[in-house]
Amino acid sequence: MTDLNNKYEAVIGLEVHAQLLTKSKMFCSCANQFGAAINANICPVCTGQPGALPAVNRQAIELGVRAAMALNCQIRNESIFARKNYFYPDLPKGYQISQYEKPFCEKGSLTVRLKSGEQKQFGITRIHFEEDAGKNVHASHGTVVNLNRAGVPLIEIVSEPDMRTSHEAGQYLRALHSILQFGDICDGNMEQGNFRCDANISVRKRGDSKFGTKVELKNINSFRFVEKAIEYEIERQIDLVEKGEPIRQQTRTWNSSKNITELMREKESAHDYRYFPDPDLAPLVISEAWIKSIRSQMPEMPSQVLARFQKDYALSEYDAGVLTATKELASFYEQTAAQSKNPKASANWVANELLGRLNAAGKEIANSPVKAQQLGDLVTRIDQGEISGKIAKTVFEEMFLTGRNPAEIIKEKGLVQISDTGAIEVAIDKVIAANPSQVADYKAGKVKLLGFFVGQVMKETQGQANPGMVNELVKKKLD
Amino acid sequence: MVLLMLSKEEVLKIAQLARLELSPEEVVFFQNRLGRVLDYMKELNGVKLEAAATVRHVPEDAEPFREDVVEEAFDREAIMRNAPALDEGGFSLPAILESE
Known part of the structure; x- marks a missing residue:
């Protein structure tokens, strides 16, 4: 495909829906909680009962503004909530409250590092607030609707069609995911659908300024799958163009067992959502004073944590990069270093031994059997000469398998270093x-x-x- | 006043969006009736508003926000009773088929 890849280029834009980390829903006091009993968190507002009125969750707005700041967007002091009208059983009101003509912020950017080492900036078209829909669970005898998710606050982050390769799209998503996590804006859990990505992809001959017909990829729940799906889609589209066949405007999804994209639906006609300003909601006023107060409470962003790790702990850029890949990992490392008082050795243990072992076991840092304090304690015991670095690896393996403290294992197995x-x-x-x-x-x-x-x-x-x-x-x- | 008439197709499109089934007589009725609504809108568009400030439907100083607190707002059972059929706590529906 190399020759063809020189002849064509892909144009990729991404839409990310991120659930906001609030306690309650966007417009009512029901709990924003994953995994509750079916229809446990519902009320007249989120089930669309006549006469029920929405009231905006202040915290949801603050989290959205944080995202806007982290993504260098221009914030509108006054924006409008709009109704997006369509019929679907998971949407009890018959409309979704969203923002249309005047989203709360626009014109941002996100700079990411590519594997070539090059930094590239991608435009953010807009971010707007909206509410999530419920869930339709399809069963053999019919469909069951669970409205726990209906009304959960979301931000939709729409990028410019600035990406040209699956790698660029993947890196953009990883960087965005990390910013939302570090900002305590969204927990980023992709399996639970709290961070969802749709990709718009088209191909054109290099040098053309007009975009080709775009295909939308929906419901892909991992970064790697997004990259694979985009790669597949680019090749599929180039192949069609080469054969002289038209590219149809479609919505497709990724089949991860077959490694192909599959047709979900053809776009027969443009959706007619009949957006109009929601008369139940006042214009959303975000004052300069409020913006200032939100800015003053802004959590540390990944790039700041990376710089701090290099400076305060004398870590290499590479190690700092590995340890700030996720918020959980960064915080695990900091706890380990605080316990051991040896940041450099702690970095090696977390980045090499622990991550390697977790990876081999298919586990995430959040479910690490070895806790940060325990790993810090192990590092201290090496530093104090109680055990050698080599013995420490044996102790670590035992810690990983059993979750026990290093002191216990060293004592029980008689592994104390002989310094006599x-x-x-x-x-x-x-x-x-x-x-x-x-x-x-x-x-x-x-x-x-x-x-x-x-x-x-x-x-x-x-x-x-x-x-x-x-x-x-x-x-x-x-x- | 010139009376605007909607085409039959326009009325059917709107009915489809609203998931309404109209009889042939109703289609004719709405061609006329919706035309009158549009006529009225045209009239409103003629009003000179440049001098008037934006009129809000709520007072400027109204506090429109709710604090992020979870509350039991309503008897859930009362809502569930509105459902035609339930299935283990979920609203039970016939299978959904995608269509435009």
């Missing part, structure tokens, strides 16, 4: 007695054999001798 001069000397004498020819060679000038003796002593002590001390004492004995 007498005991080490006994082992050295034994090794010297057993290897007379090597001793002679060493004395004759083959000083490289020092390593051999240290190795033998470590073996003799089952790896528990303090390697620094062994080195020193072997030299003393032989010289």
